[in-house]
C-alpha cells in the first residue's frame with residue numbers, strides 16, 4: 001500500500017451553487033440519505049473518497065471479509081421492491097456480495113449522478129453570516145450547502161501503528177481497511193498479520209491457506225464464536241419473504257437491531273449443567289447468539305465469567321497445542337466487551353504446520369526491518385505484512401475533516417476529551433450539521449444498516465419539518481447535549497463494557513481519551529427517545545428562523 005497519488009482538480013474547481021445538503025460518504029448511510037432527500041425535493045450532492053459506492057464495503061476487501069450480522073437483516077428495509085428483488089445467497093454475506101448489493105441500490109435508484117467520486121472532503125466550515133456550510137474537497141471544490149450531513153462511517157479511519165522502520169521494508173504491506181481492488185495473492189509467501197481483531201480473524205484462515213508460512217502477531221486475544229456460515233436455504237428465504245415486515249419490526253424494537261433472543265434468566269440462577277446446555281446450544285447456532293444465552297452476561301462479571309470460560313474451553317478443545325490454546329484464550333476482559341468476533345475456522349488454523357502465533361505482549365514488536373519484523377526475541381523474515389490493526393473508531397473520520405462551527409470552533413478541539421453530541425446526531429455549536437450513527441448513538445453496537453436507516457429517516461423528517469415551519473436552523477442546545485452525554489455514560493456504567501481496553505473506549509489509539517462512545521441503551525429504546533423528541537417539536541434543539 002502506498003500513499004494516495006495527488007489528484008488532479010476537476011473542471012470548475014469552485015462550485016458557486018448553494019445546495020440544500022452536502023452528504024459526505026457514499027456507503028449505506030450516504031446512499032440512503034441521498035435517496036430520501038431527493039424524494040423530499042431537496043437538492044443534494046454526495047462527495048465520496050473512493051472510486052465507487054460502498055464505504056466500508058468498498059475499502060475492506062481483505063480475504064474472507066464478511067459481515068458478522070446475518071445478510072437478511074443487514075440490508076435496507078426502506079423499499080419493498082428492493083426487498084423482494086434482491087436475493088442474498090449466504091447466511092453471512094461476503095464483502096463482494098454486499099458491494100454488489102450497494103451498486104445495485106445505487107443503479108436502481110439512479111443515485112450515482114449526484115455522487116462525486118474520488119473526492120475527499122477536507123473541511124466543512126459554518127459561515128455564520130451567510131448561514132450555510134462551506135465544504136472544501138481535496139479536488140479544490142468549494143460548495144455551499146444549508147445542511148452538511150456526515151455519512152463518514154464509524155470504522156473508516158484506518159490505523160497503521162507507527163512502527164519504526166516501515167518505510168525501509170522491501171516487501172509489500174497492506175492495511176485490511178485499504179485493501180487493493182485487484183486483490184492480493186500470498187501464494188508461497190512468508191506473511192505476517194499484525195492484530196487479532198475481527199479483520200484478522202476472518203482473513204487469517206484464508207491467508208494461511210495461501211502462504212508458505214503465516215506469523216500471527218497477537219497483542220490481545222479475542223473471543224470468537226463460529227459463524228456456521230453457508231448458503232441460505234429456500235425455506236429460510238421463503239420465510240423471510242413472507243414475514244420480513246414482522247421481522248424488521250422485531251429488530252427495530254430490539255436491543256441490538258438483530259434477532260438475538262435474549263434469555264430472561266441469570267447465568268447464576270441455573271445449574272452448571274443447564275448453563276452448559278445453554279452455551280452449547282448457542283454455540284451450535286453460531287454468531288452473536290451466545291451473548292444472549294443469559295440476561296446478565298453484559299452486566300454481571302461473575303455471570304460473564306461463566307460464558308468466557310465456556311469459550312476458552314472451546315478454544316482448548318479446538319487447538320491441539322495447549323500452550324498456543326492458552327495464548328489464544330482471552331482472560332483480561334469480560335466476553336463481548338471488546339467486539340466479539342464471528343469466524344470460520346479461526347482457532348483451527350493454529351493447528352496448521354505453516355502457522356505460528358507470536359504473543360507480542362511477551363515479545364513486543366521492536367521495529368520493521370528491510371526484510372521483515374524484529375520482535376524482542378527474534379527476527380521474522382517476511383515477504384508481506386498485513387496490518388489488521390483496526391481504526392480510529394467513531395470519531396476518527398469526523399476529526400480528520402476540519403469541521404468548524406460557530407465562531408470558527410473546531411469539532412476536533414471540542415471533542416478533545418471525548419465526543420459530545422446530542423443523540424449522536426447533532427453537536428452544540430454546529431448548527432445544521434448531522435452525524436449519521438455518530439458517537440452517542442447505538443451505531444457499532446447494533447445492526448448498522450438498521451441504525452443508519454433510523455438516523456437517515458429522522459434527519460430527512462427533520463429537514464422536511466424545518467422547511468414546513470420555515471425554520472432555517474436547528475442546533476443542539478448545550479444543556480440537552482450535557483444531559484445526553486451524562487445519560488450515555490450512566491448507561492455504559494451499568495454494563496461491563498468500560499472494563500475493556502476496546503476501540504469502543506478509544507483505547508486502541510494512543511492519546512485518545514478513554515470514553516465509552518456508543519449508546520448501549522438499546523436500539524428500540526433509543527428510537528423511542530428520538531421519535532419522542534421529534535414529536536415534541538425537537539425538544540433539546542434550538543430552532544430558528546432565517547436571520548435570527
Ligand code: NA7
Nearest residue numbers: 161195196197198199200219220339388389390391503508
Ligand atoms: P480491531 O478490532 O480494532 O482489531 C485490531 C487488532 O490490531 C487488535 O487485535 C489490536 O490489539 C491489534 N493492534 C492494534 N495496534 C497494534 C499494535 N501497535 N501492535 C500490535 N497489535 C496491534 O480492528 P478490526 O479491523 O479487526 O475490526 C474492526 C471492526 O470491524 C470489528 O470490530 C467489526 O465490527 C468489524 P489490541 O486489542 O488493541 O491490543
